[in-house]
Amino acid sequence: xxxxxxxxxxxxxxxEVDRVVHEPARLMILMVLYGVESADFTFLLNxxxxxxxxxxxxxxxxxxxxxxxxxxxxxxxKPRTMVQLTQTGRQAVDSYRQTxxxxxxxxx
Amino acid sequence: MSESINLRxxxxxxxxxxxxxxxxxxxxxxxIFMLLAFYPIxxxxxxxxxxxxxxxxxxxxxxxxxxxxxxxISGPRMGYVQPRRTPKMRLLLVVTAVFVLLTFGLVLLTFxxxxxxxxxxxxxxxSLMRSYLVELIVVFVIGGIFTTMGYxxxxxxxxxxxxxxxxANLASVYMSHTAGWTFQVPGAIAAGxxxxxxxxxxxxxxxxxxxxxxxx
Numbered sequence: 001x002x003x004x005x006x007x008x009x010x011x012x013x014x015x016e017v018d019r020v021v022h023e024p025a026r027l028m029i030l031m032v033l034y035g036v037e038s039a040d041f042t043f044l045l046n047x048x049x050x051x052x053x054x055x056x057x058x059x060x061x062x063x064x065x066x067x068x069x070x071x072x073x074x075x076x077x078k079p080r081t082m083v084q085l086t087q088t089g090r091q092a093v094d095s096y097r098q099t100x101x102x103x104x105x106x107x108x
Numbered sequence: 109m110s111e112s113i114n115l116r117x118x119x120x121x122x123x124x125x126x127x128x129x130x131x132x133x134x135x136x137x138x139x140i141f142m143l144l145a146f147y148p149i150x151x152x153x154x155x156x157x158x159x160x161x162x163x164x165x166x167x168x169x170x171x172x173x174x175x176x177x178x179x180x181i182s183g184p185r186m187g188y189v190q191p192r193r194t195p196k197m198r199l200l201l202v203v204t205a206v207f208v209l210l211t212f213g214l215v216l217l218t219f220x221x222x223x224x225x226x227x228x229x230x231x232x233x234x235s236l237m238r239s240y241l242v243e244l245i246v247v248f249v250i251g252g253i254f255t256t257m258g259y260x261x262x263x264x265x266x267x268x269x270x271x272x273x274x275x276a277n278l279a280s281v282y283m284s285h286t287a288g289w290t291f292q293v294p295g296a297i298a299a300g301x302x303x304x305x306x307x308x309x310x311x312x313x314x315x316x317x318x319x320x321x322x323x324x
Binding site for chain 1: 119121125184185186187191193317320
Protein backbone atom coordinates (compact mmCIF):
# COMPACT_ATOMS: atom_id res chain seq x y z
CA UNK A 1 0.00 0.00 0.00
CA UNK A 2 1.39 3.37 -1.05
CA UNK A 3 2.12 5.83 1.69
CA UNK A 4 -0.34 8.74 1.77
CA UNK A 5 1.50 12.04 1.53
CA UNK A 6 -1.52 14.39 1.26
CA UNK A 7 -0.59 18.07 1.20
CA UNK A 8 2.48 17.60 3.34
CA UNK A 9 3.18 16.86 6.98
CA UNK A 10 4.04 20.51 7.76
CA UNK A 11 0.57 21.73 6.92
CA UNK A 12 -1.06 18.73 8.55
CA UNK A 13 0.80 19.62 11.72
CA UNK A 14 -0.67 23.11 11.53
CA UNK A 15 -4.16 21.62 11.15
CA GLU A 16 -3.66 19.76 14.42
CA VAL A 17 -3.07 22.96 16.38
CA ASP A 18 -4.91 23.14 19.71
CA ARG A 19 -8.03 25.15 18.90
CA VAL A 20 -8.75 25.92 22.54
CA VAL A 21 -5.43 27.81 22.73
CA HIS A 22 -5.64 29.14 19.16
CA GLU A 23 -8.67 31.35 19.83
CA PRO A 24 -7.23 34.92 20.17
CA ALA A 25 -8.98 35.90 23.41
CA ARG A 26 -8.05 32.63 25.11
CA LEU A 27 -4.50 32.91 23.81
CA MET A 28 -4.24 36.36 25.43
CA ILE A 29 -5.51 35.01 28.74
CA LEU A 30 -3.08 32.09 28.63
CA MET A 31 -0.15 34.33 27.68
CA VAL A 32 -0.82 36.64 30.63
CA LEU A 33 -1.19 33.71 33.03
CA TYR A 34 1.97 32.08 31.64
CA GLY A 35 4.17 34.74 33.22
CA VAL A 36 2.55 34.84 36.66
CA GLU A 37 1.66 32.45 39.46
CA SER A 38 -1.97 33.57 39.43
CA ALA A 39 -4.04 36.65 38.65
CA ASP A 40 -7.52 37.76 39.57
CA PHE A 41 -10.34 38.54 37.18
CA THR A 42 -9.86 42.29 37.47
CA PHE A 43 -6.22 42.06 36.43
CA LEU A 44 -7.09 39.79 33.52
CA LEU A 45 -9.77 42.29 32.42
CA ASN A 46 -7.21 45.10 32.40
CA UNK A 47 -4.47 43.05 30.78
CA UNK A 48 -6.60 41.54 28.00
CA UNK A 49 -9.12 44.41 27.62
CA UNK A 50 -11.93 41.88 27.18
CA UNK A 51 -15.42 42.50 28.52
CA UNK A 52 -16.46 40.81 31.74
CA UNK A 53 -18.82 38.38 30.00
CA UNK A 54 -16.27 37.49 27.34
CA UNK A 55 -13.52 36.88 29.86
CA UNK A 56 -15.80 34.81 32.04
CA UNK A 57 -16.91 32.56 29.17
CA UNK A 58 -13.33 32.03 27.94
CA UNK A 59 -12.03 31.25 31.42
CA UNK A 60 -14.87 28.75 31.86
CA UNK A 61 -13.87 27.10 28.59
CA UNK A 62 -10.22 26.93 29.69
CA UNK A 63 -11.29 25.53 33.04
CA UNK A 64 -13.34 22.80 31.34
CA UNK A 65 -10.25 21.48 29.55
CA UNK A 66 -8.19 21.82 32.75
CA UNK A 67 -5.88 24.51 31.34
CA UNK A 68 -6.64 26.89 34.19
CA UNK A 69 -7.69 26.51 37.81
CA UNK A 70 -10.20 28.97 39.24
CA UNK A 71 -10.32 29.71 42.96
CA UNK A 72 -13.13 31.82 44.34
CA UNK A 73 -12.62 33.32 47.75
CA UNK A 74 -13.74 36.23 49.89
CA UNK A 75 -11.20 38.81 51.01
CA UNK A 76 -13.02 40.64 53.76
CA UNK A 77 -16.49 41.04 52.33
CA LYS A 78 -15.36 41.24 48.73
CA PRO A 79 -15.25 38.25 46.41
CA ARG A 80 -11.99 37.59 44.59
CA THR A 81 -11.60 35.09 41.77
CA MET A 82 -8.02 33.97 41.21
CA VAL A 83 -7.11 32.21 37.98
CA GLN A 84 -3.99 30.05 37.69
CA LEU A 85 -2.47 28.23 34.75
CA THR A 86 -2.28 24.47 35.39
CA GLN A 87 0.63 22.25 34.35
CA THR A 88 -1.55 20.93 31.52
CA GLY A 89 -2.25 24.48 30.42
CA ARG A 90 1.44 25.39 30.50
CA GLN A 91 2.28 22.35 28.38
CA ALA A 92 -0.52 23.26 25.97
CA VAL A 93 0.89 26.79 25.53
CA ASP A 94 4.43 25.43 25.01
CA SER A 95 3.18 22.90 22.47
CA TYR A 96 1.11 25.56 20.68
CA ARG A 97 4.11 27.89 20.46
CA GLN A 98 6.30 25.15 19.01
CA THR A 99 3.66 24.19 16.46
CA UNK A 100 3.04 27.76 15.37
CA UNK A 101 6.73 28.71 15.28
CA UNK A 102 7.47 25.66 13.13
CA UNK A 103 4.59 26.40 10.81
CA UNK A 104 5.49 30.07 10.46
CA UNK A 105 9.10 29.22 9.64
CA UNK A 106 7.96 26.94 6.83
CA UNK A 107 5.27 29.26 5.53
CA UNK A 108 6.69 31.26 2.63
CA MET B 109 -1.49 39.85 12.03
CA SER B 110 1.12 42.55 11.50
CA GLU B 111 2.87 42.27 14.87
CA SER B 112 4.58 39.24 16.34
CA ILE B 113 3.53 38.03 19.77
CA ASN B 114 6.54 37.96 22.05
CA LEU B 115 5.97 36.09 25.30
CA ARG B 116 8.71 38.09 26.99
CA UNK B 117 6.98 41.33 26.00
CA UNK B 118 3.70 40.04 27.40
CA UNK B 119 5.48 39.20 30.67
CA UNK B 120 7.11 42.65 30.75
CA UNK B 121 3.74 44.30 30.18
CA UNK B 122 2.22 42.16 32.95
CA UNK B 123 4.99 43.31 35.29
CA UNK B 124 4.46 46.95 34.25
CA UNK B 125 0.73 46.73 34.90
CA UNK B 126 1.07 44.99 38.25
CA UNK B 127 3.96 47.07 39.63
CA UNK B 128 4.62 50.35 37.82
CA UNK B 129 1.32 51.47 36.31
CA UNK B 130 -0.11 53.13 39.43
CA UNK B 131 2.89 55.39 40.16
CA UNK B 132 3.04 54.29 43.80
CA UNK B 133 6.45 52.70 43.31
CA UNK B 134 7.74 56.05 41.95
CA UNK B 135 6.23 57.90 44.90
CA UNK B 136 7.94 55.51 47.33
CA UNK B 137 11.27 55.90 45.55
CA UNK B 138 10.98 59.70 45.44
CA UNK B 139 10.01 59.86 49.11
CA ILE B 140 12.94 57.66 50.16
CA PHE B 141 15.45 59.81 48.27
CA MET B 142 13.80 62.94 49.64
CA LEU B 143 14.41 61.52 53.12
CA LEU B 144 18.04 60.95 52.17
CA ALA B 145 18.27 64.58 50.98
CA PHE B 146 17.12 65.76 54.41
CA TYR B 147 19.33 63.23 56.18
CA PRO B 148 22.34 65.55 56.84
CA ILE B 149 20.10 68.30 58.26
CA UNK B 150 18.26 66.00 60.63
CA UNK B 151 21.61 64.44 61.63
CA UNK B 152 22.85 67.85 62.72
CA UNK B 153 19.64 68.49 64.64
CA UNK B 154 19.12 65.07 66.21
CA UNK B 155 22.55 63.47 66.31
CA UNK B 156 23.62 60.31 64.44
CA UNK B 157 21.88 57.66 66.59
CA UNK B 158 18.48 59.32 66.82
CA UNK B 159 18.68 60.30 63.17
CA UNK B 160 19.25 56.78 61.90
CA UNK B 161 16.39 55.59 64.13
CA UNK B 162 14.11 58.29 62.69
CA UNK B 163 15.24 57.43 59.17
CA UNK B 164 14.51 53.73 59.62
CA UNK B 165 11.14 54.50 61.21
CA UNK B 166 10.13 56.79 58.33
CA UNK B 167 11.43 54.24 55.81
CA UNK B 168 9.28 51.52 57.37
CA UNK B 169 6.34 53.93 57.48
CA UNK B 170 6.73 54.71 53.76
CA UNK B 171 7.01 51.05 52.76
CA UNK B 172 3.98 50.05 54.84
CA UNK B 173 2.11 53.11 53.53
CA UNK B 174 2.90 52.14 49.94
CA UNK B 175 1.71 48.58 50.52
CA UNK B 176 -1.47 49.91 52.13
CA UNK B 177 -2.05 52.34 49.26
CA UNK B 178 -1.58 49.52 46.76
CA UNK B 179 -4.17 47.48 48.61
CA UNK B 180 -6.69 50.31 48.83
CA ILE B 181 -6.06 52.23 45.58
CA SER B 182 -4.53 49.83 43.05
CA GLY B 183 -6.07 46.52 44.06
CA PRO B 184 -9.71 47.31 43.27
CA ARG B 185 -8.69 49.04 40.04
CA MET B 186 -5.88 46.95 38.60
CA GLY B 187 -6.50 43.63 40.32
CA TYR B 188 -4.16 41.28 42.13
CA VAL B 189 -1.29 39.28 40.72
CA GLN B 190 0.94 36.75 42.38
CA PRO B 191 4.32 36.78 40.64
CA ARG B 192 5.69 33.48 39.46
CA ARG B 193 8.38 32.03 41.73
CA THR B 194 10.86 30.68 39.23
CA PRO B 195 14.53 30.11 40.22
CA LYS B 196 15.49 32.93 37.81
CA MET B 197 13.00 35.28 39.46
CA ARG B 198 14.29 34.37 42.94
CA LEU B 199 17.87 35.01 41.84
CA LEU B 200 16.82 38.35 40.34
CA LEU B 201 15.14 39.35 43.61
CA VAL B 202 18.19 38.39 45.69
CA VAL B 203 20.58 40.25 43.36
CA THR B 204 18.31 43.30 43.33
CA ALA B 205 18.01 43.28 47.14
CA VAL B 206 21.79 43.02 47.54
CA PHE B 207 22.41 45.87 45.12
CA VAL B 208 19.70 48.07 46.67
CA LEU B 209 21.23 47.54 50.13
CA LEU B 210 24.68 48.20 48.69
CA THR B 211 23.42 51.42 47.07
CA PHE B 212 21.82 52.67 50.27
CA GLY B 213 24.97 51.77 52.16
CA LEU B 214 27.10 53.72 49.70
CA VAL B 215 24.72 56.70 49.72
CA LEU B 216 24.78 56.81 53.52
CA LEU B 217 28.55 56.38 53.43
CA THR B 218 28.86 59.46 51.23
CA PHE B 219 26.84 61.45 53.77
CA UNK B 220 29.03 60.34 56.66
CA UNK B 221 32.15 61.20 54.59
CA UNK B 222 34.70 59.16 56.53
CA UNK B 223 38.22 60.49 56.42
CA UNK B 224 39.73 57.34 54.93
CA UNK B 225 37.65 57.90 51.78
CA UNK B 226 38.45 61.53 51.12
CA UNK B 227 41.23 63.99 51.69
CA UNK B 228 38.96 66.13 53.87
CA UNK B 229 39.95 69.28 52.03
CA UNK B 230 38.73 70.82 48.81
CA UNK B 231 39.82 68.43 46.10
CA UNK B 232 42.39 69.59 43.61
CA UNK B 233 41.83 68.76 39.95
CA UNK B 234 44.31 65.83 39.67
CA SER B 235 42.82 64.06 42.70
CA LEU B 236 39.22 64.90 41.84
CA MET B 237 38.41 61.37 40.67
CA ARG B 238 40.01 59.81 43.75
CA SER B 239 38.27 62.27 46.11
CA TYR B 240 34.86 61.43 44.72
CA LEU B 241 35.52 57.74 44.12
CA VAL B 242 32.66 56.54 46.36
CA GLU B 243 30.19 58.97 44.77
CA LEU B 244 31.30 57.89 41.28
CA ILE B 245 30.81 54.26 42.30
CA VAL B 246 27.34 55.21 43.59
CA VAL B 247 26.53 56.81 40.21
CA PHE B 248 27.39 53.61 38.36
CA VAL B 249 25.78 51.29 40.91
CA ILE B 250 22.49 53.22 41.00
CA GLY B 251 22.56 53.81 37.24
CA GLY B 252 23.34 50.16 36.62
CA ILE B 253 20.61 48.84 38.92
CA PHE B 254 17.93 51.08 37.49
CA THR B 255 19.05 50.45 33.90
CA THR B 256 18.86 46.69 34.51
CA MET B 257 15.45 47.03 36.14
CA GLY B 258 14.22 49.29 33.34
CA TYR B 259 15.34 46.78 30.75
CA UNK B 260 13.97 43.71 32.53
CA UNK B 261 10.61 45.27 33.34
CA UNK B 262 10.34 47.36 30.17
CA UNK B 263 9.94 50.65 32.08
CA UNK B 264 11.94 53.34 30.29
CA UNK B 265 11.65 55.99 33.01
CA UNK B 266 13.79 53.83 35.34
CA UNK B 267 16.87 54.54 33.18
CA UNK B 268 16.31 58.25 33.77
CA UNK B 269 15.74 57.79 37.52
CA UNK B 270 18.92 55.79 38.00
CA UNK B 271 21.34 58.14 36.31
CA UNK B 272 19.58 61.25 37.65
CA UNK B 273 19.75 59.98 41.23
CA UNK B 274 23.37 58.90 40.84
CA UNK B 275 24.54 62.23 39.46
CA ALA B 276 22.34 64.17 41.90
CA ASN B 277 24.08 62.38 44.76
CA LEU B 278 27.47 63.24 43.27
CA ALA B 279 26.42 66.88 42.86
CA SER B 280 25.05 66.99 46.41
CA VAL B 281 28.31 65.76 47.90
CA TYR B 282 30.33 68.10 45.66
CA MET B 283 28.23 71.09 46.78
CA SER B 284 28.53 69.98 50.36
CA HIS B 285 32.34 69.93 50.06
CA THR B 286 32.78 73.08 48.01
CA ALA B 287 29.91 75.36 49.11
CA GLY B 288 29.15 73.84 52.50
CA TRP B 289 25.54 72.98 51.63
CA THR B 290 24.11 70.82 54.39
CA PHE B 291 20.81 70.29 52.60
CA GLN B 292 21.30 68.00 49.60
CA VAL B 293 19.66 70.36 47.08
CA PRO B 294 20.42 68.36 43.87
CA GLY B 295 19.26 65.17 45.61
CA ALA B 296 16.07 66.87 46.76
CA ILE B 297 15.40 68.18 43.22
CA ALA B 298 15.90 64.69 41.75
CA ALA B 299 13.62 63.18 44.41
CA GLY B 300 11.07 65.94 43.74
CA UNK B 301 11.09 65.18 40.00
CA UNK B 302 10.44 61.50 40.75
CA UNK B 303 7.63 62.45 43.14
CA UNK B 304 6.02 64.66 40.47
CA UNK B 305 6.27 61.90 37.84
CA UNK B 306 4.85 59.40 40.35
CA UNK B 307 1.99 61.73 41.22
CA UNK B 308 1.16 62.33 37.54
CA UNK B 309 1.33 58.59 36.93
CA UNK B 310 -1.06 58.03 39.85
CA UNK B 311 -3.52 60.62 38.51
CA UNK B 312 -3.39 59.00 35.07
CA UNK B 313 -3.91 55.60 36.67
CA UNK B 314 -6.96 56.79 38.65
CA UNK B 315 -8.44 58.28 35.49
CA UNK B 316 -7.75 55.26 33.26
CA UNK B 317 -8.61 52.49 35.70
CA UNK B 318 -11.92 53.02 37.50
CA UNK B 319 -12.95 50.72 40.33
CA UNK B 320 -14.58 47.64 38.84
CA UNK B 321 -17.74 46.59 40.55
CA UNK B 322 -18.39 43.32 38.70
CA UNK B 323 -17.07 40.10 40.22
CA UNK B 324 -17.69 36.52 39.29
